[in-house]
Amino acid sequence: VVESVQWEEMSGLxxxxxxxxxxxxxxxxxxxxxxxxxxxxxxxxxxxxxxxxRFTVMECSAxxxxxxxxxxxxxxxxxxxxxxxxxSTHPAWMENPYSKVDTVAADFLLRRxxxxxxxxxTVRLGPLSKKGFYLAFQAxxxxxxxxxxxxxxKKCPAVTRAFSSFPETxxxxxxxxxxxxxxxxxxxxxxxxxxxxxxxxxxxxxxPSSTCVCKPGFEPVDSxxxxxxxxxxxxxxxx
Numbered sequence: 464v465v466e467s468v469q470w471e472e473m474s475g476l477x478x479x480x481x482x483x484x485x486x487x488x489x490x491x492x493x494x495x496x497x498x499x500x501x502x503x504x505x506x507x508x509x510x511x512x513x514x515x516x517r518f519t520v521m522e523c524s525a526x527x528x529x530x531x532x533x534x535x536x537x538x539x540x541x542x543x544x545x546x547x548x549x550x551s552t553h554p555a556w557m558e559n560p561y562s563k564v565d566t567v568a569a570d571f572l573l574r575r576x577x578x579x580x581x582x583x584x585t586v587r588l589g590p591l592s593k594k595g596f597y598l599a600f601q602a603x604x605x606x607x608x609x610x611x612x613x614x615x616x617k618k619c620p621a622v623t624r625a626f627s628s629f630p631e632t633x634x635x636x637x638x639x640x641x642x643x644x645x646x647x648x649x650x651x652x653x654x655x656x657x658x659x660x661x662x663x664x665x666x667x668x669x670x671p672s673s674t675c676v677c678k679p680g681f682e683p684v685d686s687x688x689x690x691x692x693x694x695x696x697x698x699x700x701x702x
Contacts, residue, residue: 469497475608486609489521493532493604498556501598501612503547509616510635511589511663514539514564514598519581521606522572534604535572539564539586543593554597561599564588569607581610617665623687624667626675627657634663645675648689652676 470486488497506512516539523533540561542554554560564586571580588596600609618633619641629643638660645651653673660668677683681691 489606515613517610520569538601540599619661632661
């Protein structure tokens with residue numbers, strides 16, 4: 464992880480007692496923005512990804528009176544790039560040229576002597592068009608810790624339905640049309656091959672657009688296979 468000043472990498476324990484590396488910030492000057500940026504993340508063909516953030520934030524009322532502009536939120540940004548060119552000065556540590564994803568608020572706040580409970584937020588990021596991107600976290604006036612960051616995308620798994628086989632499909636919009644093929648020993652009843660829609664949540668939507676059926680001489684098995692035997696007749700010459 465590439466970071467700006469003030470964020471501190473530390474070892475700690477999560478809620479289950481496992482050893483983890485965390486990034487923490489608790490600035491004395493709450494008028495200054497403090498940035499933390501990830502390494503380059505390849506998008507791997509995805510046009511949108513999800514970011515799961517586990518974090519803690521200290522309650523402002525528990526902070527000293529010197530924290531006059533104390534906040535209980537932080538901002539998430541991203542920056543797209545075709546190459547891993549980030550440095551300590553590029554991209555600049557400011558909102559532009561980054562794209563803002565969201566202002567993230569804590570549902571559970573830490574109090575001195577209170578329960579140590581973390582927050583988990585998942586946000587959607589996109590559209591993505593370049594080879595990869597960086598995530599950036601901006602904290603100003605927040606006393607907080609980033610415990611973990613997980614980046615992932617959703618895709619529809621390969622599936623066979625109604626004797627139609629569809630490949631693993633990565634959605635690029637609300638729904639993505641996928642073209643399938645009839646399973647072995649079957650044929651489609653329409654003029655076009657079967658299609659089905661893959662939703663952005665990684666779930667297939669509805670039945671195939673056209674139906675494949677088993678060819679003559681084959682019988683259906685569990686609606687995804689056609690089974691049969693080809694009979695060979697031996698003709699004996701009658702003298």
